[in-house]
Each structure stands twice: as C-alpha cells, then as structure tokens.
Amino acid sequence: MIKKIPIRLRLTMVVIILLASCCVGLTLILNKSAFRMVDIIEATKLTPAKTTDPAAKVNDPLPHIMIPNIASQAIKTNYKAKSIIYMVFIVILGGVFTYYLLGKVLFPLKSLSLQMKKVNIDNLSEDIALPEVRDEIYDLTHSFNEMTHKLNDAFTMQRRFSQNAAHELRTPLTVLKTKVDVFKKRKDHSIEEYDELINVISSNTDRLSNLVKSLLTHSNMENLNLNESIFLRGILIEAVEELSSIAKRKNLTINIVGAEKVISGNKDLLYRAFYNLIENSIKYNVNNGGVDIIISENNGKAVVQISDTGIGIPDDVKENIFEPLFRVDKSRSRDMGGSGLGLSIVKSIINKHKGEILVLNNKPKGTIFKVIL
Ligand code: ADP
Numbered sequence: 001m002i003k004k005i006p007i008r009l010r011l012t013m014v015v016i017i018l019l020a021s022c023c024v025g026l027t028l029i030l031n032k033s034a035f036r037m038v039d040i041i042e043a044t045k046l047t048p049a050k051t052t053d054p055a056a057k058v059n060d061p062l063p064h065i066m067i068p069n070i071a072s073q074a075i076k077t078n079y080k081a082k083s084i085i086y087m088v089f090i091v092i093l094g095g096v097f098t099y100y101l102l103g104k105v106l107f108p109l110k111s112l113s114l115q116m117k118k119v120n121i122d123n124l125s126e127d128i129a130l131p132e133v134r135d136e137i138y139d140l141t142h143s144f145n146e147m148t149h150k151l152n153d154a155f156t157m158q159r160r161f162s163q164n165a166a167h168e169l170r171t172p173l174t175v176l177k178t179k180v181d182v183f184k185k186r187k188d189h190s191i192e193e194y195d196e197l198i199n200v201i202s203s204n205t206d207r208l209s210n211l212v213k214s215l216l217t218h219s220n221m222e223n224l225n226l227n228e229s230i231f232l233r234g235i236l237i238e239a240v241e242e243l244s245s246i247a248k249r250k251n252l253t254i255n256i257v258g259a260e261k262v263i264s265g266n267k268d269l270l271y272r273a274f275y276n277l278i279e280n281s282i283k284y285n286v287n288n289g290g291v292d293i294i295i296s297e298n299n300g301k302a303v304v305q306i307s308d309t310g311i312g313i314p315d316d317v318k319e320n321i322f323e324p325l326f327r328v329d330k331s332r333s334r335d336m337g338g339s340g341l342g343l344s345i346v347k348s349i350i351n352k353h354k355g356e357i358l359v360l361n362n363k364p365k366g367t368i369f370k371v372i373l
Contacts, residue, residue, distance in 0.1 A: 008102045015098040016091060023087040034079055042072045108137045116144065124152035157323060164325030168211055168339065172204035207339075214341040217272070218324065221352055224266045232302060233260040235267065236293055239275040243282055251288050254278075258295030261302045263373055265353045270373075273349040274304070276342040277369050281308035283336050284367070302373045309366040318359050322347040 005013075108131055115128045127145045131138050179200045183189070233256065240247075240254050247254055281291045289309035296303045313321060313328060320326045325340040350357045355373040362368045 008099065008106055011102050012095060012099045016095040019094045020091045023091055027083045027087045031080055031083055035076055038072050038076055112137060112141055112144075119148060121155065124148045124155065161324045164340065165215065168325060169208065172207045176201060176204050211339045211341070214339050214345060218341060218345055218348065221269065221348060224269065224352075226266050226353065227264050228267050230263050230265050230267050230270055231260055232263060232295055232304065233258065235271045236274055236278075236295070236304070239271060239278050240293070242275070243279055246279075247282050247291075250282065250285060252282060252285055253290040254282075254293070255290070256293045256295070261295055261297065263302050265373065266349075269349045269352065273346045273371070274306075276346050277306050277371070280342060281306050281310065281367070281369075283338065284308070285310035289366075298372070304371045304373075305368060306371075307362045307366060307368040309362065312361060312365055313359060313367050315361075321359065322357075 112128070119126075119128075125148075127148075128141050130141050130145075179197060183193070183197055236256055240256065244254075278291065278293070285291065285308050291309075292305075292307045294303075294305045294307075296305070317326075317328055321328070322343050324344040326344075327338065327340045347357060350371060350373070353373055355371060358370040358372075360368040360370065
C-alpha cells in the first residue's frame with residue numbers, strides 16, 4: 001500500500017512525523033518547565049515594593065501577597081491549550097510548506113519521467129535534453145541517453161541481421177526453385193541435365209545447411225566448459241592441416257612461429273575461431289601469397305597474430321566486418337562459399353573467453369588479425 005504512495009507524499013509524511021515528534025517533545029519540555037515556574041511562584045510569598053509616600057507610616061509592616069491556587073490552575077490550563085494549538089498549527093504549516101517545496105524540487109524528475117515515457121523504438125536515437133544544473137538528475141538523464149543509444153545500436157544491428165539472414169536464405173532457395181521450375185517444363189531429360197540439377201540442388205542445400213549451422217553456433221554458446229587446457233600451437237597446426245588442400249590450390253605458404261602456449265578455454269570454440277581466421281587468410285589471399293601465424297606473449301596474455309598477403313580490408317569497414325552477415329564484397333565472398341558469419345562467430349568466441357580481437361593492415365598489403373587471450 002505504502003509503495004503506491006507518490007514519493008512527494010511519502011517524503012512529506014516523513015517530514016511531518018519528524019516535525020510532529022520535535023514539536024511534541026518541545027511542547028512537553030516547555031509545559032513542564034513553565035508549570036514548575038508557576039509552582040515556585042505560587043509557593044513564594046511576594047513582598048510588594050516599599051512605598052515612597054512620606055505619609056505612610058514607617059513602622060507599618062509590609063503585607064505579603066499570595067497567588068491563589070485557582071488562578072495558577074487556570075494559567076496552567078490556558079498555557080497547555082495554547083501550546084498544543086500552536087504545535088498543531090506549526091506541524092500543519094510545516095507539512096504544507098514541505099509538500100510545496102518538494103513539488104518544486106521533484107519537478108525536474110517528473111518532467112524527466114514524462115519525457116522518458118515518450119521514448120519508443122522509433123525515436124531511440126533522439127536525446128532527452130540535459131538539465132542545466134549538473135546534479136543527480138543530470139547524471140540520470142545522461143545515463144538514460146547512453147542506454148537508449150546502446151539499445152538503438154542493438155536494434156539497428158538486429159534489423160540488419162534479420163534482413164541479411166532473410167536475403168542469405170532466400171538466394172539459394174530462389175536458385176533451387178528456378179532450376180526445378182525450368183526442369184519441370186520438359187518431360188524428357190538427358191543424363192547430363194539430371195546431373196546438373198543434382199549438382200545445383202546439392203551445392204545449394206549445402207550452403208543452406210552451413211548457413212543454418214553457423215546461425216545456430218552463433219546463438220548457442222551457453223553452458224560450455226571454458227576451463228579446458230588448450231595447447232595453442234597444437235590447435236593452430238590442426239586447423240592449418242585441415243585447410244591445407246585449399247591453401248595448396250592457391251600455392252600459399254603458411255608458417256607457424258612461436259613456442260607452445262597453454263591457455264584455458266573451450267577447445268572446440270577456440271579451434272572454430274582460429275579455423276575461421278586462417279580460412280579467411282587463405283580465401284582472401286592472392287595466388288602464391290603467404291600466411292604467417294605468430295604465437296607470442298604480452299603482459300602475461302597469449303597473443304596469436306595471423307597475417308596474410310591478401311586483398312586487405314578497407315579502413316572504413318574494419319568496424320563492420322565483425323557484424324553478422326556483413327561482407328565487404330558480397331558477390332566475391334558468396335562465390336567463395338562464405339556466409340558472412342565467420343568473423344562474427346570469431347568475435348563472439350573471443351568475447352566469451354574475455355579476450356580481444358584487433359584487425360590491422362599488413363605491409364605492403366594484406367590483413368593482420370591479432371587475438372589476445
Ligand atoms: P565470409 O563468410 O564472407 O568470409 P566473414 O565474417 O568471415 O564472412 O568475413 C566478413 C568479411 O570480411 C568477408 O566477406 C571479407 O570481405 C572480409 N574479410 C574477412 N577476413 C578477411 C581477410 N583476411 N582479408 C580480406 N578480407 C577479409
């Protein structure tokens with residue numbers, strides 16, 4: 001019930017309780033000391049001042065005056081009633097004043113809340129104006145703006161991902177459908193035509209299945225053991241060996257330099273990450289080019305650097321290459337069988353291991369991927 005009361009009213013109630021406690025205490029103390037004073041005065045015989053009248057007899061004894069008991073009782077009752085009335089009046093006045101002041105103090109918070117309510121998925125990129133005073137509300141508004149920017153980036157990426165994923169799935173499906181439709185138009189087909197159809201179906205279903213597999217890996221990295229002992233040089237050699245047939249086609253030289261290094265992580269995931277990076281350094285390389293893989297250590301961290309002599313990555317898209325389904329040259333990458341998910345999977349794996357991945361230019365040409373774990 002108390003949780004439903006607005007903060008302004010709650011704070012006013014707290015102030016009223018504090019004010020009332022202080023006022024009651026003060027009134028009790030004042031009443032007590034005033035009553036004691038009345039009692040003392042009541043008990044004291046008052047002697048009137050000596051007269052200056054020469055006619056008055058010098059030897060006349062001065063009369064003593066006593067305050068009657070009934071009068072002192074009336075004074076006490078009167079004092080008590082008035083002090084209670086003033087106390088109640090002060091508490092009510094204090095409460096009203098506090099409520100008014102809190103309204104002024106909490107106004108920026110209320111207007112911030114109204115502006116926040118207007119924020120929706122279509123205007124996430126618009127900032128809420130920062131207040132002039134650099135107080136807690138300024139910090140809150142600033143943090144809220146930062147949060148909406150992050151949300152906006154995430155939504156934009158999500159939207160681009162869905163569009164790209166739909167496009168990637170649609171392309172092989174369209175090829176399949178067109179091929180089958182054309183095939184159905186005629187009844188009699190030669191063996192070569194059957195073979196061609198089967199090849200198209202096979203390559204496109206492979207592509208679809210690889211794409212779906214990559215999408216699943218991308219979204220399925222939870223609950224994996226990240227504490228396995230991994231021999232870095234060992235898994236790099238394994239990946240290079242598996243990719244040696246495509247490296248041979250381009251006549252590439254692949255070197256692995258550096259001593260063995262043992263780190264902890266998930267073997268399958270890290271193998272997948274390095275496999276993707278080495279595969280790219282081969283796919284986007286030139287004939288007779290080279291790939292250098294260097295294992296080293298920096299500040300207690302393992303560093304793996306994969307440099308190639310390939311086509312390189314333009315500086316303005318270096319930020320984007322880790323986005324799912326982003327490709328610098330769409331048709332070229334697709335022809336090479338790329339799904340555009342490789343580097344985003346690499347990035348997710350490295351992030352999962354709390355590592356870092358950097359992309360740099362190789363000299364005189366090519367790309368360097370640096371993984372720090
Ligand atoms: P893909 O499956 O298309 O290779 P990736 O996510 O692995 O997708 O890479 C994204 C894009 O980054 C690629 O399409 C390619 O344009 C670019 N890229 C990745 N690695 C390299 C590299 N070593 N050299 C040049 N370009 C690269």
